[in-house]
Structure formats: structure tokens, C-alpha cells
Amino acid sequence: xxxxxxFARLREQLQTDSERLELPADITDIAALSRxxxxxxxxxxxxxxxxxxxxxVNQEVANPDTAIADGDEVAFFPPVTGG
Amino acid sequence: xxxxxxFARLREQLQTDSERLELPADITDIAALSRxxxxxxxxxxxxxxxxxxxxxVNQEVANPDTAIADGDEVAFFPPVTGG
Amino acid sequence: xxxxxxxxxxxxxxxxQDKLRAGNPAVGALVSFIGxxxxxxxxxxxxxxxxxxxxxxxxxxxxxxxxxxxxxxDLMGIRVIHRVGExxxxxxxxxxxxxxxHRGEAFRACEFIIDYLKNRAPFWKKERTAxxxxxxxxxxxxxxxxxxWSE
Amino acid sequence: xxxxxxxxxxxxxxxxQDKLRAGNPAVGALVSFIGxxxxxxxxxxxxxxxxxxxxxxxxxxxxxxxxxxxxxxDLMGIRVIHRVGExxxxxxxxxxxxxxxHRGEAFRACEFIIDYLKNRAPFWKKERTAxxxxxxxxxxxxxxxxxxWSE
Numbered sequence: 001x002x003x004x005x006x007f008a009r010l011r012e013q014l015q016t017d018s019e020r021l022e023l024p025a026d027i028t029d030i031a032a033l034s035r036x037x038x039x040x041x042x043x044x045x046x047x048x049x050x051x052x053x054x055x056x057v058n059q060e061v062a063n064p065d066t067a068i069a070d071g072d073e074v075a076f077f078p079p080v081t082g083g
Numbered sequence: 084x085x086x087x088x089x090f091a092r093l094r095e096q097l098q099t100d101s102e103r104l105e106l107p108a109d110i111t112d113i114a115a116l117s118r119x120x121x122x123x124x125x126x127x128x129x130x131x132x133x134x135x136x137x138x139x140v141n142q143e144v145a146n147p148d149t150a151i152a153d154g155d156e157v158a159f160f161p162p163v164t165g166g
Numbered sequence: 167x168x169x170x171x172x173x174x175x176x177x178x179x180x181x182x183q184d185k186l187r188a189g190n191p192a193v194g195a196l197v198s199f200i201g202x203x204x205x206x207x208x209x210x211x212x213x214x215x216x217x218x219x220x221x222x223x224x225x226x227x228x229x230x231x232x233x234x235x236x237x238x239x240d241l242m243g244i245r246v247i248h249r250v251g252e253x254x255x256x257x258x259x260x261x262x263x264x265x266x267x268h269r270g271e272a273f274r275a276c277e278f279i280i281d282y283l284k285n286r287a288p289f290w291k292k293e294r295t296a297x298x299x300x301x302x303x304x305x306x307x308x309x310x311x312x313x314x315w316s317e
Numbered sequence: 318x319x320x321x322x323x324x325x326x327x328x329x330x331x332x333x334q335d336k337l338r339a340g341n342p343a344v345g346a347l348v349s350f351i352g353x354x355x356x357x358x359x360x361x362x363x364x365x366x367x368x369x370x371x372x373x374x375x376x377x378x379x380x381x382x383x384x385x386x387x388x389x390x391d392l393m394g395i396r397v398i399h400r401v402g403e404x405x406x407x408x409x410x411x412x413x414x415x416x417x418x419h420r421g422e423a424f425r426a427c428e429f430i431i432d433y434l435k436n437r438a439p440f441w442k443k444e445r446t447a448x449x450x451x452x453x454x455x456x457x458x459x460x461x462x463x464x465x466w467s468e
Contacts, residue, residue: 165440
């Protein structure tokens with residue numbers, strides 16, 4: 001089981017701020033998880049097809065190659081705009 | 084007649100903060116005035132032989148070529164150390 | 167003293183600056199950056215702004231940025247405060263203050279921290295205009311500003 | 318509002334910063350540099366410092382530096398205050414505060430002003446140590462800092 005968080009514009013687009021997901025055995029990195037979420041179709045396909053989403057694993061900035069494992073906290077969000 | 088001001092370490096070295104000087108006809112720039120003052124000998128020769136004095140004419144930073152004329156306010160001082 | 171804070175309350179700029187130098191006569195330079203909410207963005211009047219963030223990750227990201235600055239330069243104190251929640255034009259959004267013996271290091275570190283914060287700390291701005299609410303887009307210039315530091 | 322001041326009295330950093338942004342919601346960035354008296358210089362403990370200047374020229378030099386910064390960058394406010402007379406360790410010596418729409422210009426202008434001030438404004442520091450009084454020598458690094466701006 002992993003926890004996935006969604007923020008800002010993405011949160012509104014998906015109409016959810018978080019979920020728990022049983023991690024399939026073949027999903028071992030951010031790129032694979034993104035493909036899995038995109039395959040849900042509809043707004044998910046839209047949101048995860050763009051090139052600009054950022055991600056984090058256990059609250060550290062991740063990239064498509066970053067590994068994920070059971071128990072992780074994963075987050076997806078648009079480019080940040082603080083400061 | 085010009086007015087000459089001396090500041091900081093130079094003022095202490097010369098033991099004067101200012102003087103009025105009838106400008107000789109052949110003294111037309113800072114370099115010539117420096118030579119004239121150096122020629123006084125003693126502490127004047129010491130002070131005006133170093134390469135590091137700065138100067139100003141009418142309160143604007145000058146260089147050896149800067150022209151001087153009757154009525155000007157000329158200043159000599161060590162490199163500045165504010166801020 | 168905490169070096170980073172994420173808070174809904176306004177912050178006291180003068181108190182932060184005083185604290186960074188108080189009692190340390192080796193501090194010769196204090197550089198501060200204050201980022202303020204503007205009333206115009208992309209040509210439209212903005213009445214209020216809401217700052218969302220990722221609690222937990224935000225603090226980690228700011229700590230990491232501050233730690234990197236502290237490692238790159240010889241500093242005597244760093245303080246970063248970022249507001250979240252609802253803001254109005256003229257409200258300070260972020261304060262980055264850096265103390266050092268000499269000004270060069272304080273300037274470099276202060277600008278490094280705000281450049282990295284803009285690109286790495288999980289904050290998102292949503293602004294309200296006459297036409298409704300909209301999310302602020304990331305600026306390409308911010309990415310370029312960050313990339314200077316790895317040259 | 319005066320943009321430059323040379324004064325014996327301490328200055329109110331917070332009041333200056335507030336004034337630079339008050340009533341102008343187009344200001345997005347405020348960068349401040351505060352230079353402070355350190356208690357050690359060239360390895361020796363310094364108990365007090367006296368700042369001499371060239372009245373008249375000092376103000377002209379600061380005005381010229383501020384005018385040049387204002388021309389080079391797109392700014393919304395500049396304030397420079399420099400103390401003269403007797404100072405003690407931890408006393409602020411100089412404040413340079415710059416307001417702008419965006420941070421890059423405020424950072425550049427603030428550092429430009431202090432770099433130029435260090436090399437062009439007629440101030441001289443004399444410090445008192447256990448061994449007596451001595452004039453502070455100009456730093457080669459300050460000259461190099463100024464020269465960066467003409468590249």
C-alpha cells in the first residue's frame with residue numbers, strides 16, 4: 001500500500017487530494033506509476049499526459065526514475081510557484 | 084585662488100585639513116598640482132610620492148589629467164573605506 | 167533558533183533581522199530579501215491570493231535549501247519565513263535573511279536561497295481576479311535563475 | 318523622499334523598508350543590505366571606530382551612484398543611509414534598500430550600490446585597538462567587486 005497526494009491545480013482537476021493504492025508488483029518507479037494512473041482515462045489521462053507534472057517520494061523531489069516501494073508517500077503536483 | 088582639502092590619514096600626516104593657494108599659471112591639472120605640493124619636501128614629499136592618493140575637483144572624483152582652474156575646490160585623500 | 171518557518175501569520179521583518187545579528191559582533195553583513203504580493207499579474211488586477219503548500223515536504227525542502235547555502239558559503243545565520251493561506255496585495259509573502267562576515271557571501275547565499283525556493287519548495291499560488299480564480303503558472307525565468315547556480 | 322542620508326544618528330531599518338513599499342502594490346521585491354561594525358579587523362580586537370567623510374562630496378557621490386543604479390535597472394525605490402562619527406561593534410554603518418517589481422533587478426541594484434559606495438564615496442574609517450588608533454586600509458577585494466559591474 002502506498003499513499004498518493006495531489007496538490008493545487010492537479011488536485012482540483014482530479015477532484016481528489018489523496019488516495020491509498022495497493023502497489024502492483026510491476027510498478028517500481030514514478031514513470032510506471034504515472035502510466036498506471038494515466039490508464040484510468042478521462043481527467044487522469046489528461047493530467048498525466050502533460051510533460052510538466054512534478055513528483056515527490058517521501059517528501060523529496062523525485063524524477064521518472066525514482067524508485068517507489070510499499071509504504072511510500074508519493075505526491076504529484078504542478079510546477080511550484082512559491083516565493 | 085583655489086581651496087585644497089586634505090582628509091583622513093593624509094590630513095594627519097600633513098597636519099592640516101585645508102589651505103588656500105594662488106594657482107600658478109603653469110598648474111592646470113591634478114598631476115601638476117601634486118608635483119607642486121610634493122616639491123614642498125618633508126611630509127609633503129612623502130605624502131605625494133605614493134601611488135595611492137585619490138583626488139577630487141569640485142567634489143567629483145578626479146584623475147591626474149583632470150583640469151583645475153581658479154576658484155576650484157580640490158581635495159586629496161587616501162583610498163576610501165566606507166560602507 | 168529555527169531557521170525556517172511556514173506560517174499563516176504575518177512575520178516581523180525587523181525582529182528577524184535584529185535576531186540574526188544580535189550578540190554576534192563578527193557579523194559584518196546582513197542581506198534580506200522580502201517578496202511581496204503585487205496587485206497586478208499577467209496584466210490583470212489581483213484582489214487576493216491563496217498559497218497552498220505540501221505540509222511536511224515544504225519544511226524539508228526549505229531545510230535542504232538552507233543547508234546547501236550554509237555549506238556553499240561561510241555564513242553566520244540564515245532565516246527563511248514563508249506565508250501560506252490567504253494574502254492581499256502588499257503583504258509580504260517570503261523573507262530570506264542571511265548574516266555573514268562579508269557582503270559577497272551574504273548576497274550570494276540570499277539570492278541562491280530564493281532562487282532555489284522558487285523552483286523546489288512545494289508552494290502554489292492561486293489568485294483571484296475579476297474573471298474568477300486561477301492558478302499562477304511557473305515562470306521560465308525562475309528556472310533559469312536556479313540554473314545559474316550549477317554553472 | 319530623500320534617497321540618501323549621511324548622519325551621525327542611528328537609523329531605523331524597519332521604517333526605511335516599510336516606507337519603500339508602503340502604498341505601492343506594484344513592488345514585488347525588496348532587497349536590503351546592512352553593513353555592521355565588526356569587533357575584529359585584521360586579526361585585532363576593535364573597540365570603537367570613527368567614520369570621517371567629505372561633507373558635500375559624500376552626498377554628491379551617493380546621489381550619483383543611486384542615479385546610476387536607477388538608470389541601469391527598473392526600480393521603484395532606493396534608499397541609502399550611511400553613518401559617520403563614532404561607532405561601536407554591532408552598530409549598523411550603512412543601509413542600502415532597493416524596491417522593484419522583480420527580485421533580479423533589486424538584487425543587482427542593491428549590490429551595485431554598495432560595491433560602488435565602497436570605492437567611490439569619500440568615507441574613511443579609523444579604528445581603535447589595544448595598540449592605539451589606526452586608519453583602515455582599502456581592500457583590494459572591494460576594487461574587484463566594483464570592476465565586475467563594468468564587464
